[in-house]
Amino acid sequence: MQPWFIATETFTPRRGDIWTKYLNWSGLAHLDEVVSLDSILCPTLLPQIKAEYWPHIVNEDYMLNFFTDLEYLLEQIVGVSERNLLCVYRNPPSSTPPGTEPVGFEFLGYDLVDVQSNASALTNCGGFADVFDNRELSPKGLLTSYARASQVQSELRANHPDNHHARCHLWAIYRAIGL
Numbered sequence: 806m807q808p809w810f811i812a813t814e815t816f817t818p819r820r821g822d823i824w825t826k827y828l829n830w831s832g833l834a835h836l837d838e839v840v841s842l843d844s845i846l847c848p849t850l851l852p853q854i855k856a857e858y859w860p861h862i863v864n865e866d867y868m869l870n871f872f873t874d875l876e877y878l879l880e881q882i883v884g885v886s887e888r889n890l891l892c893v894y895r896n897p898p899s900s901t902p903p904g905t906e907p908v909g910f911e912f913l914g915y916d917l918v919d920v921q922s923n924a925s926a927l928t929n930c931g932g933f934a935d936v937f938d939n940r941e942l943s944p945k946g947l948l949t950s951y952a953r954a955s956q957v958q959s960e961l962r963a964n965h966p967d968n969h970h971a972r973c974h975l976w977a978i979y980r981a982i983g984l
Contacts, residue, residue, distance in 0.1 A: 806894050807870040808907055809863055810883045812867065813847040813889045816840075824948055833939055833946065840889055841944040842918045842976055843925035844870075847889065850882055851905035867922045868895075879984065890981035897977050900951030910979035914947025917961065917973040930970045936960045947978060 818824045827846075828834050841847045849870040854862070861874040871893070872878040882888060892907045905931040906912055916928040924930055928946040932939055938956045941948060946953040958975045965971035 806898060807873060808875075808892045808894060809868075809873060810875045810878050811871050811891050811893065812841070812850040812878060813842070813887070813891065814850060815887055815889055816846050831939075832926065832932065833942065835940070835944060836928075836942070836946050837944045838946075839915055839928050840891070840947065840978060840980060841916050841928055842891075842893065842922060842923045842978070843916075843984050844922055844927050845924055846929055850885060850888055867920065870922075887958050890984055892979040892981070894977040895974050897951075897975070901977060907979055909981055909984050911982050912950045914943050915945055915951060915957055915980050916976045916978055917954065918976060919970045919973045921969075924970050926957075926973050927971075933961060933965065933971070935964055951977075975979050 816824070818837070828836065839846050851870065854869050861872050861877040862869055863871040863873060874890075882890070894901075901912065911943045918924065919926065925946070926933065927942055927948065928939075937948075941953070943949050948957065954975050958973060961971035961973065
């Protein structure tokens with residue numbers, strides 16, 4: 806599987822009232838940060854697709870903010886210190902064995918984001934209490950077990966077939982360390 810890369814805004818208590826309102830709405834009081842591909846909570850730092858990006862990005866519907874070339878992405882975000890630089894795998898067939906993580910990245914967990922990359926079913930849909938308990942989420946708002954993330958993905962689709970947020974991709978998320 807080829808890794809994809811994206812730089813997103815951070816969503817932490819440093820956001821002040823927005824963070825407080827989010828915690829009150831979501832009921833996710835145990836979070837210390839949201840690390841997600843949810844474009845509402847953690848929008849990309851590069852929302853405009855420039856012509857020169859095309860050779861370096863994923864050319865697929867709803868995936869245009871993902872880069873296949875880490876070095877090129879790093880050049881585009883030089884000087885941006887408040888960011889999450891993520892390495893992600895969409896719908897991986899299994900969990901990544903320990904020791905095979907991308908160099909310079911640490912594994913954070915799994916997110917379930919609707920197929921249009923708008924909202925995380927875990928942190929931005931008001932919860933799906935019949936499928937998972939919010940307390941299962943890590944302090945970053947992610948599931949840490951591949952088996953559990955796959956199960957939640959499957960149950961969301963089965964239990965909520967008419968909810969577009971339940972039709973989601975499973976994403977393995979790694980965050981850059983010192984890049």
